[in-house]
Amino acid sequence: MTALQIIFLITAVITLGAAAMVVITRNLVHAALWLIMTFFGISVLYVLLNAGFLAVAQVVIYIGAISILMIFAIMLTRRVQQDFGPQTNAAWPWALVIAAALFGGLIWIFSGWGNFFTQAPVMGERADPLRQLGMALVSPEQYVIPFEVASVMLTAALIGAIMVAWERK
Amino acid sequence: MTIAFEPWMYVAVLPEILLVVLTLVVLGLDLALPEERRGGLGWLTAGGLTAIILVGFAVAMPAGEPRLMWGGMLRHDWLGFAFKLTALFAAAATSLLSMDLAQVGKRGEYYLLLLASTLGMMLMGSAADLVMLYLAIETTSIPLYVLAGFLTRDDKSTEAGFKYLLFGAMTSAVMLYGFSLLYGFTGSTNLYELASLAQAGQLSLASVFGSLLLVLVGFAFKISAVPLQFWAPDVYEGAPTPVAGFLSTASKAAGFAVLVRVLMAVFPGIQPYWGAVISALAVATMTLGNFFALSQKNIKRLLAYSSIAHAGYALIGVAAISMPGSTLGATSVVFYLITYVVTNLAAFGAVAAVGRVTGSDEIASYAGLSRRSPWLALVLLVALLSLSGMPPFGGFVVKFAVFAAAVEVNLIWLAVIGVLNSIIGLYYYLTVLKVVYLYRSEEEDKPMPVPGGYALGLLVLCVGILLIGTLFAPWFSFSSGAAAALF
Numbered sequence: 004m005t006a007l008q009i010i011f012l013i014t015a016v017i018t019l020g021a022a023a024m025v026v027i028t029r030n031l032v033h034a035a036l037w038l039i040m041t042f043f044g045i046s047v048l049y050v051l052l053n054a055g056f057l058a059v060a061q062v063v064i065y066i067g068a069i070s071i072l073m074i075f076a077i078m079l080t081r082r083v084q085q086d087f088g089p090q091t092n093a094a095w096p097w098a099l100v101i102a103a104a105l106f107g108g109l110i111w112i113f114s115g116w117g118n119f120f121t122q123a124p125v126m127g128e129r130a131d132p133l134r135q136l137g138m139a140l141v142s143p144e145q146y147v148i149p150f151e152v153a154s155v156m157l158t159a160a161l162i163g164a165i166m167v168a169w170e171r172k
Numbered sequence: 173m174t175i176a177f178e179p180w181m182y183v184a185v186l187p188e189i190l191l192v193v194l195t196l197v198v199l200g201l202d203l204a205l206p207e208e209r210r211g212g213l214g215w216l217t218a219g220g221l222t223a224i225i226l227v228g229f230a231v232a233m234p235a236g237e238p239r240l241m242w243g244g245m246l247r248h249d250w251l252g253f254a255f256k257l258t259a260l261f262a263a264a265a266t267s268l269l270s271m272d273l274a275q276v277g278k279r280g281e282y283y284l285l286l287l288a289s290t291l292g293m294m295l296m297g298s299a300a301d302l303v304m305l306y307l308a309i310e311t312t313s314i315p316l317y318v319l320a321g322f323l324t325r326d327d328k329s330t331e332a333g334f335k336y337l338l339f340g341a342m343t344s345a346v347m348l349y350g351f352s353l354l355y356g357f358t359g360s361t362n363l364y365e366l367a368s369l370a371q372a373g374q375l376s377l378a379s380v381f382g383s384l385l386l387v388l389v390g391f392a393f394k395i396s397a398v399p400l401q402f403w404a405p406d407v408y409e410g411a412p413t414p415v416a417g418f419l420s421t422a423s424k425a426a427g428f429a430v431l432v433r434v435l436m437a438v439f440p441g442i443q444p445y446w447g448a449v450i451s452a453l454a455v456a457t458m459t460l461g462n463f464f465a466l467s468q469k470n471i472k473r474l475l476a477y478s479s480i481a482h483a484g485y486a487l488i489g490v491a492a493i494s495m496p497g498s499t500l501g502a503t504s505v506v507f508y509l510i511t512y513v514v515t516n517l518a519a520f521g522a523v524a525a526v527g528r529v530t531g532s533d534e535i536a537s538y539a540g541l542s543r544r545s546p547w548l549a550l551v552l553l554v555a556l557l558s559l560s561g562m563p564p565f566g567g568f569v570v571k572f573a574v575f576a577a578a579v580e581v582n583l584i585w586l587a588v589i590g591v592l593n594s595i596i597g598l599y600y601y602l603t604v605l606k607v608v609y610l611y612r613s614e615e616e617d618k619p620m621p622v623p624g625g626y627a628l629g630l631l632v633l634c635v636g637i638l639l640i641g642t643l644f645a646p647w648f649s650f651s652s653g654a655a656a657a658l659f
Binding site: 108109111112115117142143145147148149153155156159160162163164166 | 318
């Protein structure tokens, strides 16, 4: 087992454990803190995958902005920080069966894929991935159309959100 | 794979560019115009969309071999072109049918969201890359979530918007997972590159089939196929009626466009398995849709179940494509969807026109409609008979086409189930027409005003239904052009 694999396994256990705690814990603030832990684990996964830019973006956007926003929202709302209701309903065995089947199916799919057991190649020094990313987004031979469409979509989503949230007299 | 940039690519996406310009004009005028003059925005939207359709016919028609463009993000071919025009047409009709609706028709945001969603649908039809495809689907869906919940004061509309958002987000997450698996297995996001890898036998069957099932979840949601149909009745019932019409037609047609393109491009190696899955989906979808439609009291819910059933009929054509030696399959699906869009828009348009006067969507409130407004009753007659597949309306010709496509590849049992389902469908469509034409009501001497936008929109749609039903040859060749260029 290489060092990379050991780091991956530790990260995976922490990430999955924290993700489970997000739904298990009864305290909303604790859930938000566990969520930050999950995001952090995911950013470590990005580093392991040689996606340094994504890892930084993950930390800045998800941990830095979104989680803090959530914690503020929780603290500003009324006293609903504790949940005393039941955490499962009668259908949980079914959910368990479906989840297990889905997991088994995915493992089966992956095991049929030739590269499942090969080691990730070492990437080495790449030439400035940020610059490549920027060029790819505006190049007509790469992603300019998705880039422009995303801006239209975000504008429409913004206007829609304002429309839904606006208090009409 | 690198696709060199050439200037003709600007012309090929000119309709999309003009659509964005129209969206910005609507946004600007909404700010600039005083509130009482914003009623003209509906006419502007419909007129602008018509102009874009004409421009599309004039310059953006694909000629010769289908070509990838813009770095392989889009493909310039007949399939994309046909669905592009269908989406534009549906949006134009929807804005005609919305402009006289209270709380909807005079608001710039409404048209803006409608146009943004239309842009997504146009790109869904021609997307040839998983990145582009996902963005196009989200560009279609996000404005539609807001449009379904547009009446924020109305609990049912809010519920519709929220339900649509939750189911949509869930299914698109599953679909995205399927996309990421496809990318992970191959290292490519381009559909046609994936296709060549699959044909070269570089992908294992199991991995492709598993990814396909995940991707199918997202598409089945878009076309409201069983078992992902349960959102449709609630959403259609709560959403403003023209939006429900738009959801059930343009959004569904765009979903079928990507289904046909993705399945045909990526998965030719596993066609028999895929054929079995799609056949099962088709049977379940049309049967469940028709059976639930039988007991509906609300016309929008009835039309929702009927639209589920129609997704099932169109899936017969998709199943036929998957069989070796199918020549009619793709043609019949494209043809079916174009006709279905025109017909169902007419049905929802008539429902909207009645609902804005009576304030009710219950089938019982349609009693005496033929005396209150003979023209609206006639529109409903044309639309529902076309949906049930009666000659001389468009619905007959296209149903015939999909059943013929199934018979051609020896899926005779599927065609038989389709025919039996059409008979069930006939029953509930005729039940509505019975209320419209035979039942009396106390209010039948009150006339029912039909504003200009509705009159024009419904007239165009009814003429379309009749033209497809009688002079279907030009439409048929239009659709077969679309199908021939799939590969």
